[in-house]
Amino acid sequence: MDVIVSSWIDVGAVADIPLRGARVVKTPLGCVAVFRTAENEVFALEDRCPHAGGPLSQGIVHGRSVTCPLHNWVISLETGHAQGADEGRTSSIAARIEDGRILLDRDALRARAAA
Amino acid sequence: MAKKLLIIGAGMASGRMLEELLDRAPGAYEITLFNAEPRGNYNRIMLSPVLAGDKTYEEIVTHDDAWYAEKGVRTVFGRRVTKIDRAFKTVTDDAGETHNYDKLVLATGSDPFIIPVPGRDLPGVLAYRDLEDTEAMMKLGAKPGAKAVVIGGGLLGLEAAAGMATHGVDVAVLHLMPTLMERQLDEAAGSLLRRSLEAKGIKIHTRANTAAILGDADAGVRAVKLDDGTELAADLVCMAVGIRPSIAVAKEAGLELGRGVLVDDHMATSDPDIFAVGECVEHRGAVYGLVAPLYDMAKVLAARLAGDTEAAYAGSVTSTKLKVTGCDVFSAGDFAEGEGRQEIVFRDAARGVYKRLVIEDDRIIGAVMFGDTVDGPYFFQLLKDGTDISDIRDTVIFGPTFAEGGAADPLQAVAALPLEAEICGCNGVCKGAIIEAIAEKGLTSLAEVQAHTKASSSCGTCAGLVEQVMAIELGDGFEAKTVEPMCGCTDLTHLDVRRLIVSQSLKSIPEVLQALEWKTSCGCAKCRPALNYYLLCAWPGEAIDDGQSRFINERVHANIQKDGTYSVVPRMWGGMTSSDELRAIADVVDKFKIPTVKVTGGQRIDMLGVQKEDLPGVWEDLGKAGFVSGHDYAKGLRTVKTCVGKEWCRFGTQDSTGLGVQLEKRLWGSWTPAKVKLGVSGCPRNCAEATCKDIGVVCVDSGYEISFAGAAGLDVKQTEFLCKVATEAEVFEHVEALLQLYREEAQYLHRMYKWLARVGMEHIQSRVVEDADSREALSDRFRFSQSIFQVDPWAERARRDVDAHEFKPLAEVA
Numbered sequence: 001m002d003v004i005v006s007s008w009i010d011v012g013a014v015a016d017i018p019l020r021g022a023r024v025v026k027t028p029l030g031c032v033a034v035f036r037t038a039e040n041e042v043f044a045l046e047d048r049c050p051h052a053g054g055p056l057s058q059g060i061v062h063g064r065s066v067t068c069p070l071h072n073w074v075i076s077l078e079t080g081h082a083q084g085a086d087e088g089r090t091s092s093i094a095a096r097i098e099d100g101r102i103l104l105d106r107d108a109l110r111a112r113a114a115a
Numbered sequence: 116m117a118k119k120l121l122i123i124g125a126g127m128a129s130g131r132m133l134e135e136l137l138d139r140a141p142g143a144y145e146i147t148l149f150n151a152e153p154r155g156n157y158n159r160i161m162l163s164p165v166l167a168g169d170k171t172y173e174e175i176v177t178h179d180d181a182w183y184a185e186k187g188v189r190t191v192f193g194r195r196v197t198k199i200d201r202a203f204k205t206v207t208d209d210a211g212e213t214h215n216y217d218k219l220v221l222a223t224g225s226d227p228f229i230i231p232v233p234g235r236d237l238p239g240v241l242a243y244r245d246l247e248d249t250e251a252m253m254k255l256g257a258k259p260g261a262k263a264v265v266i267g268g269g270l271l272g273l274e275a276a277a278g279m280a281t282h283g284v285d286v287a288v289l290h291l292m293p294t295l296m297e298r299q300l301d302e303a304a305g306s307l308l309r310r311s312l313e314a315k316g317i318k319i320h321t322r323a324n325t326a327a328i329l330g331d332a333d334a335g336v337r338a339v340k341l342d343d344g345t346e347l348a349a350d351l352v353c354m355a356v357g358i359r360p361s362i363a364v365a366k367e368a369g370l371e372l373g374r375g376v377l378v379d380d381h382m383a384t385s386d387p388d389i390f391a392v393g394e395c396v397e398h399r400g401a402v403y404g405l406v407a408p409l410y411d412m413a414k415v416l417a418a419r420l421a422g423d424t425e426a427a428y429a430g431s432v433t434s435t436k437l438k439v440t441g442c443d444v445f446s447a448g449d450f451a452e453g454e455g456r457q458e459i460v461f462r463d464a465a466r467g468v469y470k471r472l473v474i475e476d477d478r479i480i481g482a483v484m485f486g487d488t489v490d491g492p493y494f495f496q497l498l499k500d501g502t503d504i505s506d507i508r509d510t511v512i513f514g515p516t517f518a519e520g521g522a523a524d525p526l527q528a529v530a531a532l533p534l535e536a537e538i539c540g541c542n543g544v545c546k547g548a549i550i551e552a553i554a555e556k557g558l559t560s561l562a563e564v565q566a567h568t569k570a571s572s573s574c575g576t577c578a579g580l581v582e583q584v585m586a587i588e589l590g591d592g593f594e595a596k597t598v599e600p601m602c603g604c605t606d607l608t609h610l611d612v613r614r615l616i617v618s619q620s621l622k623s624i625p626e627v628l629q630a631l632e633w634k635t636s637c638g639c640a641k642c643r644p645a646l647n648y649y650l651l652c653a654w655p656g657e658a659i660d661d662g663q664s665r666f667i668n669e670r671v672h673a674n675i676q677k678d679g680t681y682s683v684v685p686r687m688w689g690g691m692t693s694s695d696e697l698r699a700i701a702d703v704v705d706k707f708k709i710p711t712v713k714v715t716g717g718q719r720i721d722m723l724g725v726q727k728e729d730l731p732g733v734w735e736d737l738g739k740a741g742f743v744s745g746h747d748y749a750k751g752l753r754t755v756k757t758c759v760g761k762e763w764c765r766f767g768t769q770d771s772t773g774l775g776v777q778l779e780k781r782l783w784g785s786w787t788p789a790k791v792k793l794g795v796s797g798c799p800r801n802c803a804e805a806t807c808k809d810i811g812v813v814c815v816d817s818g819y820e821i822s823f824a825g826a827a828g829l830d831v832k833q834t835e836f837l838c839k840v841a842t843e844a845e846v847f848e849h850v851e852a853l854l855q856l857y858r859e860e861a862q863y864l865h866r867m868y869k870w871l872a873r874v875g876m877e878h879i880q881s882r883v884v885e886d887a888d889s890r891e892a893l894s895d896r897f898r899f900s901q902s903i904f905q906v907d908p909w910a911e912r913a914r915r916d917v918d919a920h921e922f923k924p925l926a927e928v929a
Contacts, residue, residue: 011926020637020663023925034925038637039306041293055679058667060640067640069667069675074640096322098343102925109928
């Protein structure tokens with residue numbers, strides 16, 4: 001087979017996500033939440049709060065954090081770590097912007113199976 | 116005979132050293148100055164103003180030929196020293212000439228770091244280091260449509276970019292990191308800088324990794340290629356990614372080296388007759404690329420050469436200023452967040468100002484400023500001196516005039532209000548009236564101010580503001596009660612913020628954050644929903660509803676469940692339904708395989724476990740049957756529970772069902788500080804449980820008893836009696852006025868009973884019951900608000916023309 005395999009997957013345009021918002025990418029291993037900050041950065045996290053599995057993609061995005069809609073845990077978009085007194089971590093997936101498109105790290109998406 | 120002093124390099128460090136030495140010990144040395152550039156000392160840091168056209172080269176020359184001649188300095192310019200023979204104490208230049216020395220000073224400066232990418236040697240690729248580079252960039256502007264790419268979004272790169280932009284060049288800046296000048300700026304200042312550079316037409320690409328420079332040896336550079344394949348056209352590429360001490364000659368001579376030429380506190384290298392100064396030096400592990408430390412070193416070295424054995428250099432703390440017109444940036448010290456560190460942030464939206472001080476152990480350890488940098492040197496002095504700022508901490512951010520002028524003013528937002536700004540909306544009291552009363556009557560307590568001016572004597576929402584006005588006027592003579600701020604992003608309370616939104620006519624969240632000096636860049640999950648509500652309430656039809664500041668339930672108009680699915684509750688007016696409605700619900704449940712259907716406590720039907728993507732379809736089908744959103748998810752009007760009333764019940768006194776339906780039709784769709792539930796009972800037996808609702812109406816033979824502020828949740832409260840009216844029309848007007856007063860006065864997330872506990876029944880009755888004009892004005896404002904907000908959010912979304920992105924995944928990856 002002669003297919004060029006890029007290590008990055010295009011999942012859509014940056015403009016498809018509202019500023020200070022998030023959307024999900026569905027994968028066979030569960031949903032990934034892709035966030036866009038006020039500063040126009042993108043981050044991707046497993047769409048599960050480390051606390052009770054809440055869908056982080058549905059939370060309020062502020063600074064480089066998201067507040068989980070279920071019990072208000074605040075999760076760092078950069079590291080996936082819970083902030084403040086809470087402890088826990090959601091795995092993050094490398095994301096970047098190229099020509100207005102959002103790219104996710106293919107290997108990191110796959111590696112979630114092992115996690 | 117005078118000793119021979121040879122100086123290699125005519126940069127800023129050696130220039131300053133020469134001046135100092137010739138002042139201290141004229142004639143002590145026979146001096147020869149070498150420079151590889153074909154010119155003498157000039158103010159290299161002023162190359163950016165030359166590039167920008169603000170200065171000419173002649174203006175930045177510090178020492179000209181006449182000066183060298185007058186001082187008896189022999190100059191050898193345009194020749195590079197290639198060799199030092201320490202045994203014979205000679206240097207050899209690239210013309211092959213050898214020169215003797217008794218003392219040698221290395222002031223070779225630094226070399227620009229060239230990233231090792233293909234094409235780096237092409238014609239048109241330059242660093243930004245000397246006058247030749249500057250002239251090449253200036254000339255580019257003469258070519259119409261010229262394009263330049265600057266690699267490096269640090270100090271030098273941005274100055275190069277801005278300089279070329281002023282010559283009409285189309286400039287793009289590539290920066291590897293997400294934030295410009297990330298070593299000097301935090302994210303907030305970096306983004307303000309980015310915006311103001313973009314406003315100058317400069318394109319900024321962050322996280323941009325250069326893979327190659329494209330072109331050919333004859334035509335020169337053509338484009339820059341990034342590692343993601345993007346190509347940016349370029350007639351000139353300026354590489355400004357950093358500098359390295361220039362140490363080739365020192366290395367060849369066998370001097371001890373680190374990153375630079377190692378020197379002791381007296382600027383001596385490992386050879387006692389060879390000294391080094393400036394950017395080529397490593398001192399106590401530090402290498403400097405800024406001018407202030409170079410001058411410090413030059414002074415020490417001059418003293419040393421003049422025979423002062425005490426003079427010693429102890430290292431420098433540095434600060435940075437960006438020399439780009441219209442982008443005032445200052446940075447000094449360490450401003451990373453860390454344990455035990457606190458920060459003081461000041462913002463001024465109108466002027467585009469951002470200032471941040473990082474404090475540790477009551478001392479400033481870092482400062483970063485954008486937009487207004489006049490106080491930079493003041494902060495920098497406090498930082499260098501390690502001054503204990505605990506006494507001036509509240510005001511230090513306002514600079515020396517405030518901090519040391521004794522005018523304690525931590526309450527900048529209130530202090531900045533004009534005298535005519537209204538502080539108390541209930542009683543129409545402006546700031547000037549409060550100040551006047553304080554001065555004339557010698558008032559010192561809030562109670563006295565309330566008594567004399569009536570400010571904050573009604574609903575009390577402005578008490579915090581009145582106290583702040585008093586604190587400003589009375590200084591230490593006034594001790595305010597400690598109040599709970601809205602959240603970690605501000606020191607203001609909810610009620611302060613509500614008042615300031617009105618009195619300063621703030622109509623959007625970014626405006627509020629800047630005008631009220633928010634301490635975070637875009638608020639948090641606590642303040643943003645509150646601000647969004649306050650704005651919508653204060654400016655119906657003007658403020659834009661910000662979905663991203665709403666909790667998910669209000670953003671997607673359904674109630675999120677623990678598994679991430681949603682529940683859907685259609686409105687059943689007054690709890691009434693029909694076979695057609697029930698059939699439509701049954702069909703929806705079957706069609707969308709909704710797992711759970713439950714009757715709610717509010718006389719409605721809840722469908723639980725709906726997938727988010729199915730919501731628009733569910734709403735579309737429900738809409739066809741005439742349903743609208745039940746707002747069971749909202750801080751808004753939820754349900755109106757009724758009993759069957761006199762139509763069926765043998766005890767019923769009035770048409771409680773019909774009244775409940777009419778009330779619900781008037782009130783639905785309104786946003787409120789917290790949820791609002793109504794009950795209407797047809798007789799005092801109270802089957803609709805009206806007396807534990809937010810607003811309850813109990814019908815009696817002679818009319819309608821209206822009570823409010825009940826609750827049956829976390830707290831269980833019986834309602835308090837408001838008034839009794841005779842007609843349904845009066846019920847509507849009183850309930851609308853009551854709801855509007857609550858909407859305007861309560862703190863976000865406070866239900867009616869908390870609002871009542873704060874403001875008191877007397878206040879509410881005076882506004883809603885006793886004063887007919889006030890009641891009418893309130894209910895008019897409510898109806899106006901309803902003309903904007905009484906829209907079925909489900910219908911909009913079922914048509915897929917509002918927030919369609921919410922209900923679709925961004926992508927599916929196999």
